[in-house]
Amino acid sequence: MGKFYNSVKLNEELCAGCINCIKRCPTQAIRVRNGKAEIKKEFCIDCGECIRICTHHAKLPIYDPLSIMDNYEYTVALPAPSLYAQFNNLEDINIALTGLKLMGFNDVYEVSGAAEIVSEMTREYLEKNRDKYPIISSACPSVVRLIRVRFPNLIDHLLPIMAPVDLAAKLAREKAVAQTGLAPDKIGIIFISPCPAKVTAKREPLGIESSEIDGVLAIKDVYPALLRYMKEAQNDTQDLGISGKIGISWGYSGGESGGLITDDYLAADGIENVIRVLNDLEDQKFDNLKFIELNACSGGCVGGVLTVENPYVAKVKLQRLRKYMPVACNRPAKIGNFNISDAYWTDEVQYEPVFKIGNDMKDSIAKMTRVNELCEMFPKLDCGACGAPTCKALAEDIIRGVAKESDCIHILRKLYKEAVSDEG
């Protein structure tokens, strides 16, 4: 699979070869070649923007089918808090959780429960690591991937604690093994996710060696299926919820920060805003900030491409749901064979200079000079007709040897005119 797995694939038949996705991609990872969009794996950070923008529905998020449940003797559903925000008039989270069991899961384990443990661990980490301020949230896999390819100076600021879903998966498996006596691999830990980036995080995790998640389902698939069971769940609701306000709030932008009980934080959402914040952070434009929460999707996880509800409406729903909940219900503790210190990252995130041009400084200078010259020659229209998002991106592709000058239709027209006048 390699270091650069992506959770989006192309339906070639549906791809019209238009320029919508190449223009929208925040890392310029897409090119249209031979009339079809191609994603450069190592540039892609799984933000989902191309899936959102594609009017032909040719960009498909990768996730597992509901039938993955059949592969295991015992299954545990890990609902993301954003799942609850899909339903109208849901008054009790336990109805959704009971519905999941009626749907076929043997048990449920709320990701928001693990999130509360991460919140408390983060508070402690903030106290002990003042020299690393501001600490940057590492829960959004797209943000971590963006930092690893574009912001090497900020890697040390990443919060080295598992994302709530990874911690939830570990704890859920511990619990299931203890309850059933089954071998760990007979148990399926299945995340109900707002975004496909978590699929990549499962297959190629960063910071931890391997993920305990066995399958990733889309909220948009689970939602209609679950809806059918919720009526029945209403009549005989089981008490399955384990989280409080802090955990539920992780579903929207600002929620993770809210759990840190400090005002010295910044929360940005939407990938372009995230990039702006990271750029400014790198230039040391912020003072006195302890924590930076970043979510690739607008609105936070409720804005994930695998959700159904409008993210801002979803946020209001989560705020209503949490209203009468206790502040938090989960504390770091030893659970089964799992020590809370195991929730820290074990692996360092390495800088991956995928956008580099040139093998050494001399080579870089020569090649960048050529890029700048080519840019001068191009019409600076950034029309995208060549398949690259900007004239500069085409120039870089030429230097990398994957495109040619005549891919620019304006250059081609000039060449054509010259050829015709030579003949005449």
Place this chain on the structure above:
Amino acid sequence: MGEGIVLKYNVPGDDFTRAGEASGAVKSQLKQMQLSPDVVRRVAIAMYEGEINMVIHAEGGTIEVCITPEYIDMVLKDKGPGIPDVEKAMQAGYSTAPDNVRNLGFGAGMGLPNMKKYTDEMKVETTLGVGTTVTMRIYI
């Protein structure tokens, strides 16, 4: 200057929203070259501080950046009022920025001190009423 990339920028003095554009462009170019992330960071910060200074105090100016295999030079030229007391201006926390600028979060008196801190060589040439030229070098 021999083999190297020369990048030139005009810094408009009347548009705060564009302050940082030049240093941002240089940073993104440097990031694509075989340079250590630390060098990129130092250039970005030093140049950003200088660029902001030009906007706050001197109604803009020009910046020339030269990237060579051994060092990166930045020359920031303005036709502003000049600096009456360079030594004082180099002290951390000393600022002559007007209130409206401070309200934007700038003018903390860390501009020149930070530029000095993040560069290997720095020279300030200034004449009252004529302008200021700041030359900075960072070795690779």
